[in-house]
Amino acid sequence: MIHRRILVAGLCAPALARAQATPVRVLGTGAVAASVRDLAGAFAARGGREVLLATANAGVAARRLREGEAADLMLNSADQVARLTADALLDGTTTRELGRMLIGVAVRAGAAHPDISTEAALRAAILAAPMIAHSDPATGATAGTHAARLVERLGIADQMRTRTLVFPGGGAAVQAVAESRAALALTQVSEIIAVPGAVLVGPLPDSAQLVTPYLGAVATRATDRAGAAAFLSFLTGPEGQARFRAAGFAVG
Incomplete structure (x- = not known):
């Protein structure tokens, strides 16, 4: 009986250790959120660590890391990753590209699709x-900053000032379209695809477009560098890249 107890305990120990292990803490943006959530489950199912994902827009995510939020891995726009690396908050030697994203226009499912083929x-x-x-x-959101500048450049800022809803992230803006609180949303294509009840009309025309590379990098204050590096490798491997491609990213 004693030997049996020892054997059972020995067999259960690795599973127990995995269950009690601290998750890999990931701080990312809304543009990558849906893909990363799906891939986190696949990573854990294949014997990797549990992943705890926190999201915000690009500027807020960067600010949270600067203010000391615990994170092992940052997934953010190339501009934000470059600034955080310059300030020694991210390890530049670990940086890898997840994919490049375009800004698009969303309408409610079933609504007419406006022509957006030219400026x-x-x-x-x-x-x-x-x-x-x-x-x-105002919070440093990548798509929101571009959208506001675009409306200004198109000469219609005054007309749209009282006809524009702003949200902490692009996903919430698309949700407003799905709920008929707004007719159009301008945000990253991946955020549009992820919201039921809204559909992608298409990307902005080339002359009005913003291409945003999204990168991953291990935080210099990471408590689990190995776990962060393993998950980043999974995100940029074949399965991860296929999922990002399905979300509208240009990869490879």
């Missing part, structure tokens, strides 16, 4: 919308 058509579509939505440029 002139996009301008007309925005002006025709009773309300538009995007993430908050």
Whole structure:
């Protein structure tokens, strides 16, 4: 009986250790959130560690790391990763690209798709919308900052000032479209694809587009560098890249 107890305890020990292990803490943006959540489950199922994902827009995620939030791995825009690396908050030797993302236009499922094929058509579509939505440029949101600058450049900022809803992240802006609180949302394509009840009209025309590379890098204050590196390798491996591609990222 004693030997049996020892054997059972020995067999259970690795599983117990995995269950009690601290998750890999990942701080990422809304653009990568849906893909990373799916891949985190696959990573754990294949014997990797549990992943705890926290998300915010690019500027807020960077600020949270600067303010001392515990994170092992950062997934953010190339600009934010470069700044955090320069400030010694990320280990630049670990940086890897997840993919490149475009900004698109969302409408409610079943709604007519406006013409957005040219800047002139996009301008007309925005002006025709009773309300538009995007993430908050004041917080450093990548898509929201671009959307606000684009509306300004198109010469319609005054007309849209009271007809624009801003949200902490692009996913919430798309949700407003799905719920008919806004007619159009301008945000990252991956955030549009991830919201039921909203559909992608298409990417912005080339002359109005912003291409954003998204990168991963291990935090210099990481308590689990090995776990962070393993998960980043999984994200940038064949299965991870296939999932990012399905979310609208250009990879490879």
